[in-house]
């Protein structure tokens with residue numbers, strides 16, 4: 120059974136490029152066996168965060184520990200514990216998949232037996248077994264991506280960072296990447312997954328941090344983030360005759376935060392489940408009929424707009 124203890128701790132991390140505060144005091148933790156998504160638009164600071172945690176660049180301030188080790192300390196040991204799939208696919212056209220994996224295995228000082236075993240395993244999970252002797256120049260974008268991921272996993276890291284791994288790959292390859300990421304989680308690996316796709320963050324990750332201009336502006340499970348934004352659920356309903364007394368009746372229902380509009384009437388509330396029957400009763404008591412009723416749960420997009428005043432989609 121995978122342990123669920125904190126494996127990655129980031130505290131008050133800062134990294135600036137001149138005037139640009141790429142990472143501006145972020146803090147978060149990731150447990151073993153957890154997918155933590157960093158969701159943010161272009162320029163939010165996602166890649167910079169990954170570069171710092173991969174020890175490629177040094178932070179200006181703040182702390183980060185991986186498996187209890189300071190990232191400024193034993194860099195070799197940190198590199199052994201973690202694997203990074205960079206945003207830009209880094210594979211060599213003239214080499215085949217096998218050669219890539221063996222190269223990474225040797226670079227990590229793995230034994231020949233270990234390299235052989237791990238190579239076989241990874242070719243299988245990435246679906247590259249049949250093409251392992253073909254040069255990478257003949258691969259599709261999705262295959263290159265999968266190989267890139269396999270290279271980062273060769274030394275069996277316990278913390279894996281994936282920087283927008285589905286950008287530019289077809290839907291089928293995307294599904295395959297999701298399956299690989301979920302598999303890693305089930306093996307008890309801590310995962311940092313960056314994306315600018317809300318849907319990915321929402322259905323792939325256990326926890327989400329929304330990042331914007333170097334800062335984390337909301338963090339938690341999907342439900343927690345929605346409540347952080349103070350964004351309740353909305354019940355939309357249409358009735359055959361809307362009257363002022365009905366509006367007042369609905370306002371008085373416990374848990375109702377606001378009533379707006381007429382067609383449809385939008386009732387904002389903490390939890391739709393608790394007020395639905397009361398709304399229907401109020402409507403029929405006022406001699407009207409419910410023609411349509413629908414519950415709208417806020418999306419991450421709604422939350423992002425609420426918190427930043429801007430849309431996540433550019």
Ligand SMILES: Nc1ncnc2c1ncn2[C@@H]1O[C@H](COP(=O)(O)OP(=O)(O)O)[C@@H](O)[C@H]1O
Pocket residue numbers: 136139140141159160161162163164165166167168
């Ligand atoms: N090497 C660099 N030199 C100067 N500015 C940089 C460099 N790398 C990133 N930046 C800037 O830092 C900010 C964060 O970038 P980045 O971490 O790449 O964001 P994201 O990965 O979320 O798109 C952006 O404003 C970007 O232009």
Ligand SMILES: [Mg+2]
Pocket residue numbers: 165166167206282
């Ligand atoms: Mg990036």
